[in-house]
Amino acid sequence: MGGQGAVPASAEVVIVGGGIVGAASAFFLARAGLRPVLVERAPALATATTAVSAHCVRAQFSEPENVAMMGESLAIFAEFAAVLKLPPDEADIGLRRQGYLFASTDPDQAAPFAARVALQSALGLDDVELLDGDEIRRRFPFVAPEVVTGTFRAGDGWLDGCRAAELFARASGAPVHVNTEVLEIVRTGGHVTGVRTDRGTIATESVVLATGPFAGELAGEPLPIAPLRRQRLIVSLHGSDGRPAIPQGGPLTIDADTGAHWRPHRGGALIAWGLPEAPGPPHWPVAADPAFADLVLKDPRGVGRISPFWRDLAPRLAPAEIALAAGQYTMTPDHKPLIGPAADTVGLWLHTGYSGHGIMGSPSGARLLADLVVGRVPIEGNPFRPGRFAEGGVVVAEAVVL
Ligand SMILES: Cc1cc2nc3c(=O)[nH]c(=O)nc-3n(C[C@H](O)[C@H](O)[C@H](O)COP(=O)(O)OP(=O)(O)OC[C@H]3O[C@@H](n4cnc5c(N)ncnc54)[C@H](O)[C@@H]3O)c2cc1C
Structure with missing residues (x-):
């Protein structure tokens, strides 16, 4: 060392x-x-x-x-x-393979999604599933009735x-x-x-x-x-108080129409959304925008659009239950x-x-x-x-x- x-x-x-x-x-x-x-x-x-x-x-x-x-x-x-x-007992990286769900409310997305799954299959990635809205909700009941199509791969996840x-x-x-x-x-x-x-x-x-x-x-x-700021929100629930639970068995759930996404995280959730921003010089630390939390949680294009429990939960989150952080993607x-x-x-x-x-x-x-x-x-x-x-x-x- x-x-x-x-x-x-x-x-x-x-x-x-x-x-x-x-x-x-x-x-x-x-x-x-x-x-x-x-x-x-x-x-x-x-x-x-x-x-x-x-x-x-x-x-x-x-x-x-x-x-x-x-x-x-x-x-x-x-x-x-x-x-x-x-x-093995010293090398746990917390890998959770709970899947990645890209979901859309736009019926016109069904054809591009199908084409992408076919392309992936041709490339040897043959375990991506093309799902309709009903099948998505059968597997993940928290998903909004407006969702009509999506793709899912069970082997994706987080760590x-x-x-x-x-x-x-x-x-x-x-x-x-x-x-x-x-x-x-x-x-x-x-x-x-x-x-x-x-x-x-x-x-x-x-x-x-x-x-x-x-x-x-x-x-x-x-x-x-080009460094590009990106922000992340961690929601930690301190008690339930009758509030909707965040489904801990769910996948990384991405609104394919807006890009807003969330996943389970230690009883709560981790949320991210790539809002349009101009690239800038590299810096560290990167200041987060305090408005980001409200935007991703409460804006009609945020995570509540396809995972409506967030609409009920968001107004009932205490400030201490939300942690905002930012960094920079290094874009090419x-x-x-x-x-x-x-x-x-x-x-x-x-x-x-x-x-x-x-x-x-x-x-x-x-x-x-x-x-x-x-x-x-x-x-x-x-x-x-x-x-x-x-x-x-x-x-x-x-x-x-x-
Ligand atoms: C909000 C957000 C969400 C993201 N989500 C995902 C995701 O879900 N999945 C994913 O794959 N990626 C994700 N990323 C991207 C991912 O985090 C980065 O691609 C990855 O962390 C880059 O790692 P790195 O080692 O290149 O950079 P860093 O982790 O930034 O490491 C670079 C290191 O270089 C050091 N350094 C810089 N200059 C010097 C110097 N002159 N001398 C010595 N040391 C120096 C810095 O201190 C730093 O520790 C996300 C990024 C952000 C910001």
Whole structure:
């Protein structure tokens, strides 16, 4: 273990950033035979974006690289203790596979939903169900009568991404240096030669930049990333007082028409909604908008639209039962991560840009990163190569993000 003192004089590879992406990178780089050192400016791991996530994991995507990435990640999470070679009783990441339900009140959505399920099936994701409104309500009686169509995958769910990050770091065996800010990636003749921190310089030829929304600050070249604020609400019920219960057996329930979504969380719920906002510079901490709670709980487009119990419950929640938090998605134009070498600096590896999917994507992404670093897979065939935007032909994703 490292600590808070001086950093080592040299390292085989330095990972900058101790969120889930950096921690997973440490694990897979170590498993590939390297000896990484992890450097984090905060006093502990997983205290920034990772800490304010909704921690949801799903394979329900419709692009081949995303389906493959999330499928691999879910398999890693499902066998976490075995993959990390940790005792099972020490490797509980709270994985709950209660499913993901995308539901719509718009009859015109039935055809696109059916097409997406067919596409997913063609991609090997053959356990996504297309359901009509009655079948959705038979399974989840809390769903509004107006819902007419939806898709459901029972194997999707959520977990504790902070715990997963801690365990990735522990299982990596990598020295972890917290309270250590990286000030500069030192370059000589276009090659990485070191990492300058506020506790000294580490000589190295290899650096993984896993600083989430802050990656642009150290990359030394323009990155196609845009930090975008996203907010989350945790509802903790202190007693029932005759109020409607939050169905704890329910899935992650997404209003596919508005994007508002909620899931059970420790007897209460976790709620999120990607409201339209302009991207801005990276920062931490990220201030939440106090109006967000009222909006997501009481607005006609909020969670009460397809889960009407929220309409009864929302006005009866005490302020102390609501906790609001915010962070930043690290968006890329196609909403897929940047995993691979930087354009201008040999030895600098980018691992960021998960566009709101870094909990679910990072195990697979980190495995890929490690394979790239040790040369086990070629740079060219990698669908997440950072250079893809400069090559042209990348399909820019729609504005709505989950
Ligand atoms: C409200 C919200 C809900 C979300 N819901 C989901 C979800 O349900 N599922 C999902 O998969 N994803 C979700 N995400 C996205 C997910 O949380 C992120 O993709 C993921 O946490 C990114 O991890 P990271 O390690 O890249 O970033 P971070 O967790 O931000 O880690 C980066 C680390 O780098 C450190 N750092 C930065 N600069 C320096 C420096 N110069 N020197 C040293 N250290 C530095 C920071 O302190 C930080 O600890 C959500 C995000 C938000 C905001």
